[in-house]
Amino acid sequence: MSANADDEPASRGEYLFNLGGCASCHTVKHGKPLTGGLAMHTKFGTFYTPNITPDSTTGIGSWDNEDFIQAMTDGKSPNDQHYYPSFPYTSYSKMTRQDLIELKCYLDIQPAFSQTNKPHDLKFPFSLRPLLTIWKLLNFTRSTHQLNTDKSEKWNRGAYIVNGPGHCVECHTPRNWMGGLNSDRLLAGNPDGLEGESVPGLTKAKGNRISLWTYEDIQFSLQFGMVPDGDFLGGSMGHVIENTTSKLYEYDLQAITVYLNDL
């Protein structure tokens, strides 16, 4: 087997890494790549993102594939501790096993840095981690992405990206009082988003500005950050454009657009 063939899963993994926007939360400005430490301010308190470099003590270097898949699809650490849904495993759970393994291949070859995770600083009772068992029962269904055979291949690819690795739904969907996604109002926008941002809806509903955009407008804004009136998307979407949507294949941008256009 050639060395190139060995590299392949990792390069597909790199694409998935961009698609998943991992760097947007796990790499902070002026910090070492993927060592985490980003503060996410929410009404439940402050979450800090963890180190996902292959460092074996402070990072995820000691994890095997099954540990990684459990974390990504079941929101559980290797010692079966629940993760808070600030980590969007609720979306990553839709990813295929092959995509997850390739993503891990890429993470495995990133530089390891030792940096101990900062514990979350949460309000009572959200600080009680075991309560997440109940949260999961009410707000999380572990299931891989279901193909919709009535729709095109492109539409299905878009649905996979938006609801799975791209985890667009996490910010663009309103949440209930305990922070669960309101699945009846998928992608309807969240006026009460992270860091006090008002996150726009992505459906064709009247009032969502995207409903007035052409197919080309949507694609251009994802690729480049510029909206039809010449203004620029910024805030947290600025990071998404920088780390994710500006790096996607044309086909995937089209797929996202096809799916969004059909909402």
Added chain:
Amino acid sequence: MKVIKNMVQGKVDFDAQTLADYAESIHLASTHIKKVFPAGSLDGKSEALPAIWENWESFSKATDQLTAESSKLKEVAGSADRRAIMKQFKKVGQTCRNCHTDFRKKKDKNK
């Protein structure tokens, strides 16, 4: 930026002079940015984040970047080289986006 975008996308006819004029106005405006953000102007409807004044040095550097990149856009506009213009247009856009990511918070989701 909107007119330039339409031009590079081929939605309106390409005209080097118009493009250069617009690049010039972006360039001029960029040199005023620092003056229109006096310290403490957070009142009212401003979408500016305190980060501007907390990290004045990087904010100031970012505006200088826009000044430099828009000036280059003005230069390439005259060349009528569509690829070079598109490339430079993207660079200008990136400087716009950088600032809007770090220093601006949207108050109304639909504006």
